[in-house]
Amino acid sequence: MTYLNYNRKLKMGLVGGGPGAFIGDVHRKAAILDGGVNLVSGTFSRHIENSKEAGQTYNINPERVFDHHEIMIQNELSLPDEDRIDFVAITTPNQSHYSIAIDFLEAGFHVMCEKPMTFDVKEAVKLQEKVRETELVFGLMHNYTGYPMVKFARDIVRKKELGNIRKIVVQYPQGWLTTPLEETGHIQAGWRTDPSQSGGAGSMGDIGTHAENLSEYITGLTISDVCADLSMFVNGRKLDDDGNCLLKFNNGAKGLIHVSQIACGEENNLVIWVYGEKKSLEWHQETPNELIIRDGNGPNQIWRRGNDYVAQISPAAARATRLPSGHPEGFLEAFANIYLNFTDTIRSRYLNQTPTEAMLDFPNVNDGVRGMLFIETVLKSAKSDQKWTKILTHK
Secondary structure, three states: OOOOOOOOOEEEEEEOOOOOOOHHHHHHHHHHOOOOEEEEEEEOOOOHHHHHHHHHHOOOOHHHEEOOHHHHHHHHHHOOHHHOOOEEEEOOOHHHHHHHHHHHHHOOOEEEEEOOOOOOHHHHHHHHHHHHHHOOOEEEEOHHHHOHHHHHHHHHHHOOOOOOEEEEEEEEEOOOOOOOHHHHOOHHHHHHOOHHHHOOOOHHHHHHHHHHHHHHHHHOOOEEEEEEEEEOOOOOOOOOOEEEEEEEEOOOOEEEEEEEOOOOOOOOOOEEEEEEOOEEEEEEOOOOOEEEEEEOOOOOEEEEOOOHHHHHHOHHHHHOOOOOOOOOOOHHHHHHHHHHHHHHHHHHHHOOOOOOOOOOOOOOHHHHHHHHHHHHHHHHHHHOOOOOEEOOOOO
């Protein structure tokens, strides 16, 4: 795996990723995996001692470790251009994504942000406008679009191998919130089940947006209408821990999204099925190196990552592949593929080049707005007596 040739490594800042955090450290590892990025600065926690502890773990100069992102920005701007960070990754709880992203964009820094992008649709639209105004690179970490066989699935659909798409089904069951884990002091459960930090949705915001994004990425279609049902099975929980959505797509296709974080015994069982008039495809996140193609007039096929027959059909899948066939690639590599394209787009700016289509293959601010519109519509539908609720569009 190689990145666009440039005369230095890009410098990364990180907001989040302190002691006890999960996703911040994943971002760090993924960003530096291909050797083109160094983490040099961060606000890892709102508590300076925790931030310093994380900075020491990440081997960061103590003078570039902070307890507030605004102080971090001021410090970065005081440095010579060649020493400043090139971009920041935002891995904090949802309620702070918007303000942190806006501040870094206004200071002239490119941004990678965790999903869901903002707290609500209003913030998402304002952030979209700011990205357009600044013309800076903005990435959104829908990591499942980084898997080689997801890109292969998208390209199979693009080539009309399945024919017209008729139905899309996505399931995403987890079992980690089967009990009131948030009452034990568990950091991840605590903020994800807190409306003041997570927003209006629980499981549907946390993992339902992945299902929404994956369905639209692979098929190239957009969800137009939703019929949703949300539940809070654990007593006292304030946000949904289980949800089901019937879907209508803009081409007339129908669909279903089922997500749950109280599916006892499940780990991270994200699966998508796409049914066309000629063939169908199936991809499992827990066995991500395979894509199943089913043909009603012939035998089923299993396509495997890393083989030349995949690369011949999907250059995007080949670009996202690091190891030969038979050597499994997974979660971290998918994150790294998003970072590879995001950072190559930044490098192309520095080199006064136009980024290629392959480089631009990462979720962006527009995908973030789509995700927030989806959440808003699901919440509205779940509270409504109407069967269908239309997703409003924003351009």
